[in-house]
Amino acid sequence: MTTTATTGLTEERVLQLRADFPILAEQPAGVPLVYLDSGATSQQPRQVLEAEWAFRTRRNAAVHRGAHTLAALATDDYEVARDRIARFVGARPTEISWAMNATDALNTVALSLAAANRAAVVDPRLRIREGDEILVTEAEHHANLLPWQRLADETGATLRWVEVDDDGVWTADAALAAITERTRVVAVAHVSNVTGLIAPVEQLVAAAHEAGALVVLDACQSVPHRPVDLHGLGVDAAAFSGHKMLGPGGIGVLYLAEALGAALPPARVGGSMITTVTMTEHEFLPAPQRFEAGTQPVSAIVGLAAAVDYLEGVGMSAIEAHEVALGERLALGTASIDGVRLVGPRPGEERAGLASVIVDGVHAHDVGQLLDAVGIAARVGHHCAQPLHRRLGVAATTRASTYLTTTEAEVDRFLDALSGVRAYFGAGR
Amino acid sequence: MTTTATTGLTEERVLQLRADFPILAEQPAGVPLVYLDSGATSQQPRQVLEAEWAFRTRRNAAVHRGAHTLAALATDDYEVARDRIARFVGARPTEISWAMNATDALNTVALSLAAANRAAVVDPRLRIREGDEILVTEAEHHANLLPWQRLADETGATLRWVEVDDDGVWTADAALAAITERTRVVAVAHVSNVTGLIAPVEQLVAAAHEAGALVVLDACQSVPHRPVDLHGLGVDAAAFSGHKMLGPGGIGVLYLAEALGAALPPARVGGSMITTVTMTEHEFLPAPQRFEAGTQPVSAIVGLAAAVDYLEGVGMSAIEAHEVALGERLALGTASIDGVRLVGPRPGEERAGLASVIVDGVHAHDVGQLLDAVGIAARVGHHCAQPLHRRLGVAATTRASTYLTTTEAEVDRFLDALSGVRAYFGAGR
């Protein structure tokens, strides 16, 4: 078994980090908390809370267009945070704008493409017509599926998808074969939130760009957990959420590569994103302001920058190695329990630090309830991926997802509890 | 002069409240801060910060669809907060959904109406066609203007507006005369962020409903400052922002009256707002969930509920009386300074607790700079209302806006500093 000590995080280091997360000392179910639900939302270290508290009690004001000092200080913090977050994902600050969450960011891309295609003159790079294709996978999160269903509907394009196998896994070959000259958009999750599968982004980008298609990356499960270089990957757009990367809720990040950001009309319109407004007309500022209508979640952005500082302080490569080892431990462990079916890549194959399972004869909600009784917070349900679950033949799975604060002992407690589930419910009797 | 002591807040009470706001003790410009920019963004009391801190360090989790205790606790807090906020504005909890800010909420209404009108079968209540009219005023904030410009564009409807006079004021008569059978939407600010004018909402609603039009209320400057009963007013939709009412940034509130919420399609699509999703189709949950795609800003919502508690603890009627008195003091005071032109209602006429002025011969940015030098944080610029400023014949005005923590002495310091501006810049020499 891979040991996390060499390239990842030592147990000592993990315990040290855990001390920064007040909630990990809580006992919501009356027993020590084993938090294995970072895939849904992560917990926040003191440092993030303190950065926000400091901002709100010392420098809070409406940013930009303020002549007073407080507004200047707030604007400074705001733009420094943007720089910080941009650097974290290998982007230019002007390529980063804000959203309510990743879902909002993905909707913005799809809504903006729809608006671009309703315009009298359509930018040829953005053109989507009847007969064109939008490509997703069968494993997408609803946030990266529904906006494209709707865009296909509105433009008359066809939504196509890469199918998954019985384990919920799709292959690079199948995806590459599905990209044709008719493809206009390829929208895919970098890391699946259910299977932990890692998409071959570089290959997809090469093929998509060759075909003249845009690539939109749902980076919700990658940016928090491994080093991501958006320029290096070459995608045209990407979305991720602050609340999944130690940051606060209410802040999503939209990356639009310079060329796309310059071409796309905004989805939302209002104050702070215009140059001139008359009663009948309006003109927009360039990106990123163009995509930032109204007052932005400044304190959350400052908090997210602090989260990024924290993550980089630990080291994204170390976090990745730590979680990959835990993911493998989960895969191996769950696959060896009788009557438990592991979803996604097989043990030994590449996967992120999470695992979803099906317990034969026990509904996932009952599994989750029993886990909760021993303090384990895992997630049960369709994880916003109903088509994938339908393909797997179940309504719900049970998912354990790890982060930098997860210990091997916690994974083992999960595996141990999981082993007892079928007996408890008398499954297979 | 009206005294605030009888029906408003005593000076003692205001000083007591100020102690709850850590930032008011700061000296960003090196002198004590006189914060007269609550109209742009308000400051947050300890109680709001503490509520969020408690949530984030003890109960933070993804809400709904979680089987574990932490998720149940978070869901509880989330729905209790929704109830709290709904009650504050006289709405049912199912009529309240979340947005990034008020701008986003207003965009949602306009985008959803556009989507409804692209559907194969259009709900007659939502139908907007060529020849129909959307009515706004010349004084609207860009957030309540641009979305309607775009909706008019997309539907072929005509955007009409109620004109303002030389003071930036429009009359109920003019507005009522502008509502015809062709009117489909009336979108108006309850309180103007520049002039402090209070709209005759009940009259507009009666006339609009008579004509079969929807009324959308931009309540950004009313809900924070005076008692607002949305059911009592009878509007069909309303929007306001948490950051203007002692709450955190990143949370806007969208009110959709039950009938409209049931009829409107969502603007954003994704997780947590669906019943069934296949690769080709999706079905939505009823309101409010239908309008809440993806992870919502739960901590900010909890903070906003704490802000509402704080406001009600002080009493919205008392806050209103306090600010109305300060608004009158501002109006009287500014109107009596030589070379200073007060915008909006005349002294003695009804106005909210803010005032915008034009200083003859001195650009607003220079005014703001000089005020800042003596610690006064006022706002200068077009306040996201360019058409109004064009009508007033200036590019920018200087605005002082008050809140429950503002003292008479602060207003007087502002008036005093304003009196010296023209001399400092040698205007009129």
Added chain:
Amino acid sequence: MSDAPRDPLAGLYQELILEHARRREGEGAIEPFDAERFLRNPTCGDEIRLRVRLDGDAVDALGWEGQGCSISQASASVLAEQAPGLSVAEARERIEAMRALLRSRGGVEAEEALLGDAVAFAGVARFPMRVKCAMLAWVALEEALTELDAR
């Protein structure tokens, strides 16, 4: 509130519940039927399709198909066992008692006389997230009866 029980699940999964979840009394689509309701709990995906046949003013037969957690399946099974023979008014009364029991958060003494085996669900009251699961079939019957009333 803070007195966490040693086994927090004690009381939730009564043996009777697990047994009913396996037995699935009344599973199947009855024919003919007077009313049918399809209900779905969007939070967790539990589903039920419930059919009811009346004989005059009494429930003659009840059949259901569905999927979900053991709580939702067991409560459908218990309902199917109890409902036949009840008058419509009695059925409504029992549904109301079940609702009161589940919403009590432990505060209400279960009306054992009225609810019979269904008192096994008393433990669900301490798990608010599961109340909807336990009520699913019962609400389906309630809605079916309301539909029949309206005819």
Added chain:
Amino acid sequence: MSDAPRDPLAGLYQELILEHARRREGEGAIEPFDAERFLRNPTCGDEIRLRVRLDGDAVDALGWEGQGCSISQASASVLAEQAPGLSVAEARERIEAMRALLRSRGGVEAEEALLGDAVAFAGVARFPMRVKCAMLAWVALEEALTELDAR
């Protein structure tokens, strides 16, 4: 950083700036002209329309129209006073020096010899929000010269 001066505005509104803001040297639309730029500072709404005419390699005349705060108007006035007679290379050098001065946050000693009266803007460097105001006309000239270079 925390040493707040007693009059924080000292150094910002030099008498020379206020005087230029009133004088508005070079205001007006010159004819003929070789290049024109319209620039707007979206943050505060300051606007300038600047025209330049060359005589061989030298700036022959410069005229501007615009509106904005005293800083932006005065800096246009100072520029209009200084530019005529400079070679294009000298003009660019001076624009660069102005930028360095304004961005210095007080750290750079103003090159008085090079900037002349424009050193009066040294105080702006301590007010980052006003730097764009002071640079507006100068950036307009820079862009106009770049446009002419490209011809």
